[in-house]
Amino acid sequence: xxxxxxxxxxxxxxxxxSISARTRQKVLAAAASLGYRPNRIPAIxxxxxxxxxxxxxxxxxxxxxxTALEQLATALRENGLQVMLMHVEDAVTLDSALDQLVSYRxxxxxxxxxxxxxxxxxxLSQLGIPVVCFNSSRVGPWISTVNSNNHGAGLTAARLLAHxxxxxxxxxxxxxxxxxSRARGEGFRQGLHDAGSPPAALSVLQGDDTYDxxxxxxARLKKRGVRPDGIFASNDMMACGAIDALRECMGLHCPRDxxxxxxxxxxxxxxxxxxxxxxxxxxxxxxxxxxxxxxxALATQDTPLSRTYVVDAQLIERGSTxxxx
Amino acid sequence: xxxxxxxxxxxxxxxxxSISARTRQKVLAAAASLGYRPNRIPAIxxxxxxxxxxxxxxxxxxxxxxTALEQLATALRENGLQVMLMHVEDAVTLDSALDQLVSYRxxxxxxxxxxxxxxxxxxLSQLGIPVVCFNSSRVGPWISTVNSNNHGAGLTAARLLAHxxxxxxxxxxxxxxxxxSRARGEGFRQGLHDAGSPPAALSVLQGDDTYDxxxxxxARLKKRGVRPDGIFASNDMMACGAIDALRECMGLHCPRDxxxxxxxxxxxxxxxxxxxxxxxxxxxxxxxxxxxxxxxALATQDTPLSRTYVVDAQLIERGSTxxxx
DNA sequence: TTGTATGCGTTATCAT
DNA sequence: ATGATAACGCATACAA
Numbered sequence: 001x002x003x004x005x006x007x008x009x010x011x012x013x014x015x016x017x018s019i020s021a022r023t024r025q026k027v028l029a030a031a032a033s034l035g036y037r038p039n040r041i042p043a044i045x046x047x048x049x050x051x052x053x054x055x056x057x058x059x060x061x062x063x064x065x066x067t068a069l070e071q072l073a074t075a076l077r078e079n080g081l082q083v084m085l086m087h088v089e090d091a092v093t094l095d096s097a098l099d100q101l102v103s104y105r106x107x108x109x110x111x112x113x114x115x116x117x118x119x120x121x122x123x124l125s126q127l128g129i130p131v132v133c134f135n136s137s138r139v140g141p142w143i144s145t146v147n148s149n150n151h152g153a154g155l156t157a158a159r160l161l162a163h164x165x166x167x168x169x170x171x172x173x174x175x176x177x178x179x180x181s182r183a184r185g186e187g188f189r190q191g192l193h194d195a196g197s198p199p200a201a202l203s204v205l206q207g208d209d210t211y212d213x214x215x216x217x218x219a220r221l222k223k224r225g226v227r228p229d230g231i232f233a234s235n236d237m238m239a240c241g242a243i244d245a246l247r248e249c250m251g252l253h254c255p256r257d258x259x260x261x262x263x264x265x266x267x268x269x270x271x272x273x274x275x276x277x278x279x280x281x282x283x284x285x286x287x288x289x290x291x292x293x294x295x296x297a298l299a300t301q302d303t304p305l306s307r308t309y310v311v312d313a314q315l316i317e318r319g320s321t322x323x324x325x
Numbered sequence: 326x327x328x329x330x331x332x333x334x335x336x337x338x339x340x341x342x343s344i345s346a347r348t349r350q351k352v353l354a355a356a357a358s359l360g361y362r363p364n365r366i367p368a369i370x371x372x373x374x375x376x377x378x379x380x381x382x383x384x385x386x387x388x389x390x391x392t393a394l395e396q397l398a399t400a401l402r403e404n405g406l407q408v409m410l411m412h413v414e415d416a417v418t419l420d421s422a423l424d425q426l427v428s429y430r431x432x433x434x435x436x437x438x439x440x441x442x443x444x445x446x447x448x449l450s451q452l453g454i455p456v457v458c459f460n461s462s463r464v465g466p467w468i469s470t471v472n473s474n475n476h477g478a479g480l481t482a483a484r485l486l487a488h489x490x491x492x493x494x495x496x497x498x499x500x501x502x503x504x505x506s507r508a509r510g511e512g513f514r515q516g517l518h519d520a521g522s523p524p525a526a527l528s529v530l531q532g533d534d535t536y537d538x539x540x541x542x543x544a545r546l547k548k549r550g551v552r553p554d555g556i557f558a559s560n561d562m563m564a565c566g567a568i569d570a571l572r573e574c575m576g577l578h579c580p581r582d583x584x585x586x587x588x589x590x591x592x593x594x595x596x597x598x599x600x601x602x603x604x605x606x607x608x609x610x611x612x613x614x615x616x617x618x619x620x621x622a623l624a625t626q627d628t629p630l631s632r633t634y635v636v637d638a639q640l641i642e643r644g645s646t647x648x649x650x
Numbered sequence: 651t652t653g654t655a656t657g658c659g660t661t662a663t664c665a666t
Numbered sequence: 667a668t669g670a671t672a673a674c675g676c677a678t679a680c681a682a
Contacts, residue, residue: 005653010677017677020651035451040428041369042676045658050366052429055410061592066391073412077422082429083410085380087398097402103365104377104407126360211596244597267386271536272569273598330669335661345667367660370674654681659674666669 004030013038044105052082053294054101056111058089062209062237064264064281065112068134071287072110079291081107091115102127108294111136114178130297130305132290137179141304144297146289146311148281150180153313154187155194156279157232157261160321162195164259166230170203172217172242174234178209181234184263188232203228207238214241219249229258236262236269236278243274243320255322265316275319285311329355338363369430377407378619379426381436383414387534387562389589390437393459393608397435400612404620406432416440427452433619436461439503455622455630457615462504466629469622471614471636473606475505478638479512480519481604482557482586485646487520489584491555495528497542497567499559503534506559509588513557528553532563539566544574554583561587561594561603568599568645580647590641600644610636 004027011017012027030036044050053076059065073083084106086097094113098120101109109124112134124131125142133145161169171188174181185204192202203226207213214233218241221228227250233239239262246252246260254260254275262269265280289309297305317323329352336342337352355361369375378401384390398408409431411422419438423445426434434449437459449456450467458470486494496513499506510529517527528551532538539558543566546553552575558564564587571577571585579585579600587594590605614634622630642648 007653007677014677018651023651037424037427037452039370039430039675041366041375041430042658042674044366045370046677052409060391060395061388063386063388063391066385066388070385070412073410077411077418077425082425083412084377085398085408085410086402087395087408093402099362100402100407102362105364105366127362211592215597240596240598248597267536268593271565272540272573273565331660332669343667348667364659367658367674371661652682663672
């Protein structure tokens, strides 16, 4: 235990250091018997890098985000980065959450948040902290984004509906602040227009990305006296709510009376009671792109990185659009 | 900017420090214009406390864990603690994950993992790091647990089945390594026995806590020629799979032909297609108990804390056991 | 290869 | 109320 310098200990735990095998053995043995574990905190001060990444997320009750977080956390760990998690539901806590992250000197931020006050974005930019956004339209010198091809998926959904001769299409949209949802809606309208469907035929229902809001939206539609025959929902949770409401409130069944598409391809979309056609966002690819962006941003620490990746969403056809199971 | 000492800056950002309002203003103004943010990293070295808590979790695709994580993360943040997230699926990565956490000098670990190699637990104990487990039977000097009343819920489930005159009960169990699942099964058997049901009448199906495993288990049951009339599933995901398989494979409907109970009360249990009676674990209470344990463990840093809280699970009756919606 | 010395950005102690 | 100084545990530049 005695007889080794402090630097010898440091070197023993550094794979690249020049140290004799004998000394390393001695140190490692002593460490094991004393229960000594190297402390990474001082290295943060010396190097200016913490190898911690702030992950700012909300809406974990949506299985899509839960799955995405799972994959992101795994990828970050495999790249030697720690996850400092911030669950945030409103702009106020977002502000303080980012304060926390900054004070811990995180190397970067990854977020899937639709919200994000501009002051916050500006603050991060000023500090030169790289930010990677999922499905956000935010732009700025230190901000990169990884988006799924929302607009293209909207086009595809419209084409599928047109191909099935839909006359009373419905767009079940998410919150207006959700840029991804807006893009899906724009693609959908565009696609309907391209297919010659009159804009007046489209019913637009406002939801908030929850099951209940999908259910309620269809209930409202019934009161309006509209009998839909094709629905595109901005996410799967709302689509599941819509399917249940169609059956319970209107006596309509999928795909016999109405076909329906969702987005995200959450596990529940494959559950037999829903059998929901959906767009898979390929979170593995999106996470891989995120890691690329992080690697690059952290390698070139001083130069702001601002790149956008668009990952194609893949249509997963199931029974809700008439596909055999 | 100039004209203030290092300590003045420190005091300006410390609410309890004795400093004149004038000096504080000056420092804060300079900090704002220079973009200076206090760094919490050195304080970790000085105080020996990082205010970071390792959260080790797996199976995030189960909405129960996603919701629990959401609530835990919120509670920790409100108590001034940071979440260092570790997503872990197997014992190997668990080992290295804990190494990481220890090297960052986390103050404590919270985990909902069923796995947990004993070497790991021993390592944490040796280091004197408090651990709080969710629904785990692990014990040790630094380990506390917050459990839902799994055994009691099993009893309740059996009583409900007996009350409905069930003759062919089924226990759809989770993985054997899952202590919570085992306790639920033991309570269930006990309850059936108390109600005078012959043990031979009970069919036991092995699942792995996923929807598919619940579905497949019922499909196997059909091959065995068993026609169940009452099912208790160790979690809601398996229960949902079972409901779908009962209908698709056996033509049985809930609650007309068979009644079914799950566990966790995930959001999907309330979805109209399942309308599943379930046990709510009251994660808010469990999280609150967890925070109490953490507060106490962190206050008395040197004395090992080892306490167990049991939080009653609440039966949420829905249509799958014949309750009107 | 090994040991010594310096510094990272704070907080706490002490003196003023 | 304020400033100077030591200390936290490590990595690195330098000397040996």
